[in-house]
Amino acid sequence: MKKLIWSFVFVLGFFLLPFTTTHAAENDQQLIKEIKEIVKDTYVGTINGNLEKATSISEIMDMLDPYSTYFTKQEFENYMNSINLSTIGIGVVIEEHEDGIHILQVIEGSGAFEAGVQAGDIIIGVDGESIIGRSTQEASSLLIGNEGTKVEVTLKNSDSSKTTKTITRKKFTLPNVQTDLLFGNVGYISLASFSEDGAQLVKNALIDLKKRGATSFILDLQNNGGGYVTTAEELTGLFQSAKVAYLLEEAHNSYTIPAVQQDTKFPKDTRILVNRYSASASEMLSASLKDQKAAILYGETTYGKGAMQGFYTLQDGSYLKLTVGKFTGPAGHTIHEVGVKPNVQTTTAPIFQAHYDALKEKYPKYKQLSTVKNIADTQKFTVKIPAGLTSQIAKSNIQLAALGAKEVPVAVKIEGRTLTVTPKSALSPNQEYMLLIHPKSKDQKGYYQHIRISN
Template sequence: MKKKINNFYIKYFVILISIFIISCSSGDINNPEPIPEIDISEVTLTEPPANLSKELQIIWDTYQYLLQDHVDQKNLELDSLAEGAVIGIFENLNDQHSGYISPERFALQQSGFEGKFEGIGATVQQTKDGRRVVIVAPIDGSPAEEAGIKAGDIILAVDGVDTDGWTVMEAVNKIRGKGGSPVILTIQRIGESLPLDIKIIRGEIKLPSVRSTQLKEAPYAHIRVSSFTKETHTELKNVMKNLDKNNQGIILDLRRNPGGLVTSVVDIASEFLKEGSMVMYEIKGNGQRKNWLVKSKGKYTNIPMVVLVNEYSASGSEVLSGALQDHNRAVVIGTTTFGKGSVGIQRRLSNGGGIFYTVARWYTPLGRLIENVGLEPDVIQKQPGNETDDLQLDAAITQLNFQIDGES
C-alpha cells in the first residue's frame, strides 16, 4: 500500500513538472521568443492638442513613447511615421475609393482635370473585386496606345512592384511621371495565358475630351466624350455649333468614359434637358441631400439623340446617361455601366500631400443607386472583343432611324 502511494506521488510530481515545462515554453525550444519587459516607470508625455479626440490619443501616446524610448530615437524619420499612420487609417476605412497621396505626387493629381498632364495617357478603374486596376482605355495617340496597351488590360505590376490591393489613385500616382522617363507595366490581357511586360516612355498628354465625326452612312454626328474636364463643356458647345447643316441627330458616346468633374457633367446635361430638370442628387454621410439641377435652358433639348455606354462607363458618365435616361431624353444603348456612383473629394494636407475619400453617393433623378450596381441600358448590345464592326454604334444608328421615321 505504501509503495502504491509513493508511485502515486511520483507520477503526480512528474505531471506537475511537465505542466511547468510546457507552460514556460514559447513553442520553439531552440529559439525562444523573449517577452518584452513591461516598464511600469513613469514617463512624462507632452500634452496632446486640446481638440484631439479620445480615440486618437493612442496615436499621440505612441508617437511620444517612440521619441523618448526607441533605441533609434535619434534616427526616426518622423515624416515617414506620420504618413504611415495616415495610410493605416485608410487601410481600416473600408472605402476602396480613398487613400493617401504623397507630396511629390499630389501636384500630378491636380493636373488631371486641367486638360493636360505627364504620364502614359490611359484611364484606369478598379477591378470588380477591388484588388487591381484595369485599363479603361488608352488615349488616342498617347504613349500607352503606341506601346500596345489595350482596354481591359489588368495591371499586375508597375516597375516590378505588385499592384495587389492598390487603389486607382495609388496606381495613377505610380504610373504617372516626368515626360521622357520609362515605366514598365506587367499586364494580364484577355485571351493571353501569360502576363505581358510592356515598356512605355511617358510624355505630355493633351486631353481634348470631345471628338466629333459626321457619319458617312447616316445623317448623324458621332460625338465621343472621353472625360469631363474644365474644358469639356466648351468643347461640346463648339462641336454642336459646327454640326453639319444636314445633321439630323447625335450619338453621344460615353463608352470608356471614367468620369471627371461633376460641374462639367451638370453643364453638359444642361444643354440637353429642359430648364428645372434634375440631373441627379447626392446623399452625404450625415443624411443631407443635395439636388443638382439644370443650370439654364438648354439649346439642344429637341435634337434626336442616343447615348452609348459600356462596362467601362463610370462615375460622371453614369450620372449623365442616367439623367438623360430618366427624363426620357435619350435611349441608352450598350452594356451595364461600371457602377462608380460615389462622390469623391481631395483634401490638401499640411505636408504638401493629400487625401481622397468618399463623401456621398449619387442617385439618378428617379432614385436609382449607381454605386456597385451600374446602370442598365434601354437596349442591351454587347460588343465582342473579336468583332471588328462597331455593333453598338450600328444599333445607335438603327435607333435614331426608328425615332426620326416615327416622327415623320
C-alpha cells in the same frame, strides 16, 4: 474643419500613375490626427476598424472604401493630369500587337511627333529592351517618365524596315472629344473624360456638327471613368428636359442638385452609349438623362460607382481624397454597386443599334424587312424582297450604310425576288449595316433592312 476644395466622381485612370506614398508623412501624428477629424466629420461609408487606434495614414486608408486615398503633392498632380488626359511621355496612343506595341495615334507637338514617328509604326524595343509580347501597361511604364528625359525607341515601320529614334519625353494631352458626321446626318460625339472643360468641348462639338448638317446625335460615354462633378452638371444642362443633375446624400444632409442650363441643346432623341466601364460621372449623367427621359441609353449596364469623392488640402500640402456622398439620378434608383441599366441593351457594339434606330426615325413611313444575320461573304450578299416590290425598285435608289460610319458604294443586281448587293470594297467582319430601298415615287413604300456580317 478643412474646407472641401473639389468634388469628383472618377474611378478608372486613363494613364498609369506612379504613386509612391511619402514615408516621412506616414507616421506624422499631427497629420494623422487631422485626417481622423475629417473622416469622422464627412466620410460616408463603413469604417472597417477602430479609427481612434490607427497609428499611420495607410492604416486609416485601409479602413475606408477603395475610393478614399491619401495623395502626396506629386501624386495629386498626377491624378489631376489623368482626369484632364495629360501626362508626360513620348505622346502616342498604343495597343497590343503580335509584333510588339502598335501605335494608333501620334499626338501633334509631342516628342514622338517631332521625332517623325508615324501612326502604324510598331514599337519593338525601348532602351534596348525588347517589348515583343509585352502588355500596353508594361510598355507604358517604360515610355513615361520625367519631363525632358530621353528614351530610345526601336520601331518596325510599315515597310518592315527598322529604325531607332531618341525621343524626348514631354507633357501632352490626349484629345478628350472626338466627332464624326455619320451617314444620314447623325452627329457622333465621344467624350473620354469629364475633364474641367469637358462640357464646353461637347457643346462646341454639338454646335459644329449642327452647322455641318447633323439633325440627330449619338453621345458616346463608353470607357469613360468620370471626373469633375461640375462637368456632369453642365452636360446635363445640354439636354432639353433635364432639370435635375442628381440627388446627393452626404453625412449630415441631402440635396437635389440642378442641372446647369445651357443655351444650346441636344434634341430629345439623342442616344447615349454606355458599357461596363462607364463609371462615376458617366453614370451620374446617364441616370439623370434616363430618369428624365431626356435621352435614350444603349449598351451594357454601367460600372456601378455612385459614390462622390471630395479633396481636402492637409497641413503639409498633401491631399486627402474622401468619399463624402452617394448620388443617384432624379428617380432615386441606386447606382452604387448596381450600375445604370440602359434603355436598349445590346450584345454587339451599341453604336450599331443606336445609328440604326436614328436612321429608322428619319424614314417613319418605310417598312422594316427581316434582319439578315451571319453573312459570311464580305464581297457580296443577297436578300429576298417581298413579292410585288421588284417593280418599285430602281437600282439607283438603293443605299448601304455602315452603321457607326458612312455610306458604302455598291452595285445592285435584281433577279426576281433576289436582290444581290456587291460593295465596291469588301465589307468588314463583325460590322453591321443598314440597307435602304427608297421608293421610285412618293405614293410607294420604302424599305430598310438590318445586315450583320459574321467574323
